[in-house]
Amino acid sequence: MKTIRVALIGLGNIGRNLLDILVHRQAAIAHDHGLRFSLVAAADSRGAAICAEGLDLAQLRDIKLARGSVAEIPLHGRAGLTGLGMLAQIEADVLVEASPTNLVDGEPGMSCSRLALERGMHLVFANKGPLVLAYDDLMAQAASVGRQVLFSGTVAGGLPTVNIGVRDLAGSGVTRVEGIFNGTTNYILTRMANEHLSYDAAVKGAQAAGIAEADPTLDVDGWDAANKLVIIANSVLHRPTRLQDLTVKGIRDITLADLDAAAAQGQAIKLLAIAERQGGDYALRVEPTWLPLNHPLARTGMWDMAVVYYTDYMGVISAIIEEEGPVPTSAAVLRDMINLYR
Numbered sequence: 001m002k003t004i005r006v007a008l009i010g011l012g013n014i015g016r017n018l019l020d021i022l023v024h025r026q027a028a029i030a031h032d033h034g035l036r037f038s039l040v041a042a043a044d045s046r047g048a049a050i051c052a053e054g055l056d057l058a059q060l061r062d063i064k065l066a067r068g069s070v071a072e073i074p075l076h077g078r079a080g081l082t083g084l085g086m087l088a089q090i091e092a093d094v095l096v097e098a099s100p101t102n103l104v105d106g107e108p109g110m111s112c113s114r115l116a117l118e119r120g121m122h123l124v125f126a127n128k129g130p131l132v133l134a135y136d137d138l139m140a141q142a143a144s145v146g147r148q149v150l151f152s153g154t155v156a157g158g159l160p161t162v163n164i165g166v167r168d169l170a171g172s173g174v175t176r177v178e179g180i181f182n183g184t185t186n187y188i189l190t191r192m193a194n195e196h197l198s199y200d201a202a203v204k205g206a207q208a209a210g211i212a213e214a215d216p217t218l219d220v221d222g223w224d225a226a227n228k229l230v231i232i233a234n235s236v237l238h239r240p241t242r243l244q245d246l247t248v249k250g251i252r253d254i255t256l257a258d259l260d261a262a263a264a265q266g267q268a269i270k271l272l273a274i275a276e277r278q279g280g281d282y283a284l285r286v287e288p289t290w291l292p293l294n295h296p297l298a299r300t301g302m303w304d305m306a307v308v309y310y311t312d313y314m315g316v317i318s319a320i321i322e323e324e325g326p327v328p329t330s331a332a333v334l335r336d337m338i339n340l341y342r
C-alpha cells in the first residue's frame with residue numbers, strides 16, 4: 001500500500017464532494033489501486049488546517065457542509081493561514097487546487113500551484129484559471145522539476161474530454177474538435193427547444209436548478225466554454241493558445257423563433273466550442289451552431305455535455321456525459337489523483 005500525502009485548496013462544491021467520495025471509496029481505492037490518500041493539509045478562504053498524520057475526512061466534510069471553515073478543526077485548524085502560507089510549511093505529494101477560477105491573475109491558484117511544484121508536489125486542477133492564463137509556463141515548470149500536472153475535470157467535469165484527446169488519440173492527428181463544454185447553456189437551449197420556453201424563463205430555470213449564477217454572463221456569453229477550448233487547444237492540439245486567440249459568441253440573442261426555424265429544417269441549435277484545422281494551424285471559436293438532428297451533439301439532453309474528435313486515422317470519436325451536479329467533477333479530480341500513480 002502506498003500512502004499519498006494530499007494538500008487541498010478550496011473546499012466548496014468540488015473539494016467537499018471530493019472528501020465525501022474519499023470517505024466512501026477509500027477502501028475500494030486501496031483494494032483496486034494500492035493507494036491510500038492522506039489529507040495532510042487543507043485551506044479555504046478563512047484559514048487552513050495541517051496534520052502530518054492526516055486530517056479526519058468525514059469531520060472536515062461535515063464542517064464544510066455546515067458552512068464552517070477548516071480553521072475550526074480542533075488542534076489542527078489555523079485561522080487566517082492562507083493556502084500559500086500552508087504550502088510553505090508542509091510536505092505533500094500532490095496539491096489539489098479547487099479554489100475559484102480567477103481569469104484576471106489566476107490567484108490564489110497560480111501562486112499556490114507554482115509553490116507546490118517548487119516544493120515537489122504534483123498538481124491536480126479543478127480550477128481552470130492558472131491553465132487558461134499560463135498553460136505553457138506551468139507545464140515547463142513541472143517538467144523542470146519532474147512533476148505531473150493533471151486537469152481532467154476542467155473541461156466538462158467528469159467527461160474524459162482531456163484524457164481522450166491527450167492519451168487515446170496518440171499518434172493520430174485531430175482535424176476538428178466540437179464540444180458542448182458548458183452545461184448551463186446546453187440546459188437553457190435544450191429546455192427552450194423542447195419545452196418552448198423563452199430564453200429568460202430557461203435562464204431562470206437554470207438559476208433555480210443551481211447551475212447558473214445570479215449573473216450568468218460567463219456562461220451565456222460563451223466565456224466558460226472558451227476557457228475550456230483554450231485548455232483543449234493547449235493540451236490536446238499542442239497549440240499555445242490564449243483566450244484572445246478565439247472568437248466568442250454566446251446564446252443571449254437566440255430566440256424561440258431561431259430554434260423553430262432550425263427545427264423546421266430538421267436541425268438543432270447548440271453552443272459549440274470548435275477547433276478546426278486550417279493549414280498548419282487551428283481556427284478556434286465558440287458560437288451557436290445549427291446541427292442536423294442525427295449529429296451526436298444535437299441529441300444531447302439538458303444535463304449533458306459532450307465532445308466529438310474528428311481524427312486523421314482513428315475515425316470520429318464521440319463522448320457524452322449526463323452530469324447533474326458537481327460530483328462528477330470531484331470524481332474526475334480523484335481520477336487524476338489515481339492516474340498520477342498508475
Ligand SMILES: NC(=O)c1ccc[n+]([C@@H]2O[C@H](COP(=O)([O-])OP(=O)(O)OC[C@H]3O[C@@H](n4cnc5c(N)ncnc54)[C@H](OP(=O)(O)O)[C@@H]3O)[C@@H](O)[C@H]2O)c1
Nearest residue numbers: 010011012013014044045046098099100101126127326329
Ligand atoms: N462546480 C462545478 O461543477 C465545477 C466544475 C468544473 C470545475 N470547477 C472549478 O472548480 C473550482 C471550485 O469550484 P466550486 O464549485 O467548488 O467552487 P465554490 O463552491 O465556490 O468553492 C470555492 C472554495 O474555494 C475557497 N476559497 C475561496 N477563496 C480562497 C482563497 N483565497 N484561498 C483558499 N481557498 C479559497 C472557498 O472557501 P470558503 O469555503 O471559505 O468559502 C471554497 O471552499 C473552481 O475553480 C471552478 O471553476 C467547478
